[in-house]
Amino acid sequence: MAYTHEDCLRARQDFPALRRAPHLAYLDGPAGSQVPRAVVEAIADVYASCNVNTRGNFAPSREVDRRLDAARGAVAAFLGAESGACISFGQNMTTLNFALSAAIGRTLHKGDEVLITQLDHEANRGPWIGLEERGVVVREVRVLESGELDYADMAARISPRTKLFALGASANSLGTVNDLALARRLTHEVGALLVIDAVHYAPHFPIDVQALGADFLLCSAYKFYGPHGGVLYSRPGALDRLPTDRLSTQDPEAPFRIETGTLNHAAIHGVRAAIEYLASWGRGASLRERLIDAFSGISEYEHGLARYYHEAVERIRGIRVWGPGFATRVRAPTVSVTLANCGAAEAATRLGEHGICVWDGNFYAARAVEVLGVAERGGLLRTGISMYSSREEIDRLLEGLGEIAANRVNIAMRG
Ligand SMILES: Cc1ncc(COP(=O)(O)O)c(C=O)c1O
Secondary structure, three states: OOOOHHHHHHHHHOOHHHHHOOOOEEOEHHHOOOOOHHHHHHHHHHHHHOOOOOOOOOHHHHHHHHHHHHHHHHHHHHHOOOOHHHEEEEOOHHHHHHHHHHHHHOOOOOOOEEEEEOOOOHHHOHHHHHHHHHOOEEEEEOEOOOOOEOHHHHHHHOOOOEEEEEEEOEOOOOOEEOOHHHHHHHHHHHOOEEEEEOOOOOOOOOOOHHHHOOOEEEEEHHHOOOOOOEEEEEOOOOOOOOOOOOOOOOOOOOOHHHOOOOOOHHHHHHHHHHHHHHHOOOOOOOHHHHHHHHHHHHHHHHHHHHHHHHHHHHOOOOEEEEOOOOOOOOEOOEEEEEEOOEOHHHHHHHHHHOOEEOEEEOOOOHHHHHHOOOHHHOOEEEEEOOOOOOHHHHHHHHHHHHHHHHOOOOOOOOO
């Protein structure tokens, strides 16, 4: 379904934070999005109606069980998973990935290899690098200056010793969308697991874990208009065999096998509300169909706005745009720049003083920022387009950047 500028203006009315402070341009979506009222209400409703623990033999407990099951079902529809039994919840993506890497690490032997990339967020590098303590060899796929992975290097580094490839679907630093089909083909050839970090991808594109052939995929609801909370998809059978950290009293079946302690029931119910909110922008008989339809419009809208920004910001003298272009490739609506006369932190601070919320630094994609050679200048200035981002906000950003870039006095870099 088409998603137009008018739809964006309508959507903005659904977000309490945007109504409350219309002068703030939230272009910080890659670090976390705002939430629609339906999500706020869903979270509050858990506290108001079934704020009890799970698996009890009384009505409010049965209700919270029902809501958790429904949330797993909604996330399964969101990811194209086989069923809700493939969906585990956790505090955030990083915590889930540490739990996953610890469990998988116990199945690996000295000399086994794990492949990561230079482009990924540390949350999909650090947990795997930690396995070096067990004698696992961790290799890295190179990132090119274009912001894309070096696919020849990827192919060269995968060998029969490779047991796992941890790869991002999209880069939160540059908006690059990686070739997941190639990664799956190469890992299949050697029988390696594929772990996909879809945190930056999930707010912008529909996901089909079965088509991707992912063994594990992680994302974070607070990036797609939901509350803070992480999601792990495990291919049927993949989690049941893993020696996860868990209590003897804990349910050993998937999806519970990796879920330690009491979950954040209210937030999980809010995740379902966020997915249903997204689906409300599409048509179709099932939740999945509505989501796919909604994403077709939202993705195109976001892409168009990001492309508009990309083309305009590239024309500003003294600004360098990083990451892949918009001409041919699929890419996320996230655009990062550096300014010749001003560090990223200073530029973000000045824009922030005018109500423009953009991030500066490395956004935990520290390796990519280091390899691109921009770390010592304070990293990148990143703009993220969300479903509620408007053309007016981008024009304000462009105007602000134009003024900063035209400033003849060299501005001292902070931080
Ligand atoms: C691409 C990517 N992966 C992983 C993470 C970590 O997610 P979480 O904050 O849920 O641990 C982020 C957060 O910014 C991210 O952008």
